[in-house]
């Protein structure tokens with residue numbers, strides 16, 4: 001991929017995930033700079049990945065051709081207005097937002113009318129190169145900028161473009177927030193396994209290895225539907241059938257639909273507020 005000079009503003013969990021993936025995929029460390037108000041996360045990034053770091057956003061942006069906006073959504077307006085007030089010229093820089101709940105139109109306003117923006121929604125498994133990222137850009141954004149963002153996110157996982165901006169909010173529900181759903185499910189399973197007598201380590205092993213195996217079964221068998229994979233485990237009159245019946249009787253489908261709809265609703269609410 002093209003190795004543009006790349007700045008990360010905000011050096012939290014997501015920046016770390018993305019930087020780790022980029023470095024592992026061969027992106028030159030000296031092309032990446034991360035900015036954060038406090039030193040500890042910057043020091044860890046410098047030590048782990050050899051990238052450059054600064055506590056000064058302006059310094060990072062000035063050096064960059066592409067800027068990843070990776071602060072919390074609630075911090076975005078203040079961060080960008082401080083940057084502009086400090087004299088940042090965004091000029092021909094590409095801005096890449098990873099923030100939930102901030103529309104491109106709002107980002108354009110916050111960035112002083114700058115319109116060269118790609119909005120993305122990655123997730124934390126990017127840390128392992130197993131991320132899933134949704135991307136959206138307005139029609140005027142150049143093909144080269146779209147390709148750069150896509151390649152950047154492909155360095156840390158898979159990508160999916162959405163045609164309508166609200167698709168990003170659907171990506172949040174199905175992928176951005178979704179690792180936490182699986183963790184929650186695994187927590188519940190591990191807790192139950194512990195209650196049945198396994199040590200915490202053994203309970204985690206049972207759940208972790210099974211989740212890994214199940215996800216790999218899905219990835220390795222594109223010709224099988226998710227239902228077919230489930231049916232392969234479910235012997236007639238057997239144990240799995242009983243467990244699945246309980247999930248269904250207790251409204252798992254409805255619960256999942258409700259939870260995902262709540263994530264979308266919150267993303268839309270943030271878009272109105274921020």
Ligand SMILES: NC(=O)C1=CN([C@@H]2O[C@H](COP(=O)(O)OP(=O)(O)OC[C@H]3O[C@@H](n4cnc5c(N)ncnc54)[C@H](O)[C@@H]3O)[C@@H](O)[C@H]2O)C=CC1
Pocket residue numbers: 009010011012013014015035036037038041057070071072073075078079098099100121122123124176177
């Ligand atoms: N955590 C996740 O799973 C995902 C998060 N996102 C988005 O990524 C963005 C960052 O989230 P996280 O990395 O989880 O948050 P985080 O809280 O771990 O990181 C944000 C970082 O920004 C720094 N920061 C605060 N104000 C700043 C400023 N004015 N200038 C520079 N840095 C500043 C903070 O010190 C912190 O290190 C958010 O907008 C979130 O919506 C997107 C997809 C998934």
Ligand SMILES: O=C(O)[C@@H]1CCC=N1
Pocket residue numbers: 100172176177
């Ligand atoms: O919870 C959040 O708002 C962020 C966006 C997707 C995952 N974490």
